[in-house]
Amino acid sequence: MNQSAEIAEIVPRVFTISDLSSEFELTTRTLRFYETRGLLEPRRRGQTRLYSRRDRARLKLVLQGKRVGFSLTDIKEMLDLYDLKDGQATQLRVSLKRFKERIGDLERQKIDVEEAITDLNRTCQIVEGMLDPGS
Amino acid sequence: MNQSAEIAEIVPRVFTISDLSSEFELTTRTLRFYETRGLLEPRRRGQTRLYSRRDRARLKLVLQGKRVGFSLTDIKEMLDLYDLKDGQATQLRVSLKRFKERIGDLERQKIDVEEAITDLNRTCQIVEGMLDPGS
DNA sequence: CCTTACCCTCACGTTAACGTCAATTTAAGG
DNA sequence: CCTTAAATTGACGTTAACGTGAGGGTAAGG
Numbered sequence: 001m002n003q004s005a006e007i008a009e010i011v012p013r014v015f016t017i018s019d020l021s022s023e024f025e026l027t028t029r030t031l032r033f034y035e036t037r038g039l040l041e042p043r044r045r046g047q048t049r050l051y052s053r054r055d056r057a058r059l060k061l062v063l064q065g066k067r068v069g070f071s072l073t074d075i076k077e078m079l080d081l082y083d084l085k086d087g088q089a090t091q092l093r094v095s096l097k098r099f100k101e102r103i104g105d106l107e108r109q110k111i112d113v114e115e116a117i118t119d120l121n122r123t124c125q126i127v128e129g130m131l132d133p134g135s
Numbered sequence: 136m137n138q139s140a141e142i143a144e145i146v147p148r149v150f151t152i153s154d155l156s157s158e159f160e161l162t163t164r165t166l167r168f169y170e171t172r173g174l175l176e177p178r179r180r181g182q183t184r185l186y187s188r189r190d191r192a193r194l195k196l197v198l199q200g201k202r203v204g205f206s207l208t209d210i211k212e213m214l215d216l217y218d219l220k221d222g223q224a225t226q227l228r229v230s231l232k233r234f235k236e237r238i239g240d241l242e243r244q245k246i247d248v249e250e251a252i253t254d255l256n257r258t259c260q261i262v263e264g265m266l267d268p269g270s
Numbered sequence: 271c272c273t274t275a276c277c278c279t280c281a282c283g284t285t286a287a288c289g290t291c292a293a294t295t296t297a298a299g300g
Numbered sequence: 301c302c303t304t305a306a307a308t309t310g311a312c313g314t315t316a317a318c319g320t321g322a323g324g325g326t327a328a329g330g
Contacts, residue, residue, distance in 0.1 A: 018276070033318060047278050068251040089266055096262050103255050110248045116203040117241050120234050127231050131224055153306070168288060182295070182308055
């Protein structure tokens, strides 16, 4: 019932670049690119990158950030904030603010998309009217 | 009550590049760029571009297309279709198909956006929970 | 020893839709 | 005629997030 022993069997302590690339369906190029952007900093054994669990966790955060539409630059800033002093209320509030701003953006975007849809539907109806023999 | 006379006073027969750029709030660069992309082909008086009402109408279509998310390439294809034989049912059906496909895209996009919003809201709630003193 | 399979570091290429000069030419007005 | 104001044609720059080789090192298996 030793938790860490259990986890050790399921989740390795260290990952190669192709481990992560296949797990998350990213190219190795992408992982190296993220590194140049300061999102990951794996250790090295010689030249070869060795990713820790922490690296993997950060990668997950990166991908989650992307899913909700943050840029890599945004994501880096937020990761850096968390690193400064994890759990620090001030940092959390900053991120929270960013999140809410982003939600605002997304809601505006949603409205735009909805407008585009009604626009196009209107156009479609006109065109269909032109094509309808029983006009 | 001569319609064309009335219109002639309100809408000029010919437009300069800055007329159109200010009317539609585009830069002249943009109008020239659209020309290189085959979206507009104004006549020339010497070197100077002279846009007809038809050019202006096409420009309106371009902008409408952009508003609903078509790329300039898409828009050109569609404009070309219209030009082939305006009012031809076949062409209309083709465009109609494109429109419906685009509507599908947009609806998927809308779902994505909605998911991102709920994602972020969830995250916000977690963070707020961490900040909540009465936790 | 040789092949395979990964790993690495440059470093230029890609896509979209223009922006931003630079160097001229033309048009309009006094 | 002279001076601006506006137009013209290149042609390189920008942004994001990687893609795509080129050229080379390393380690395991047969």
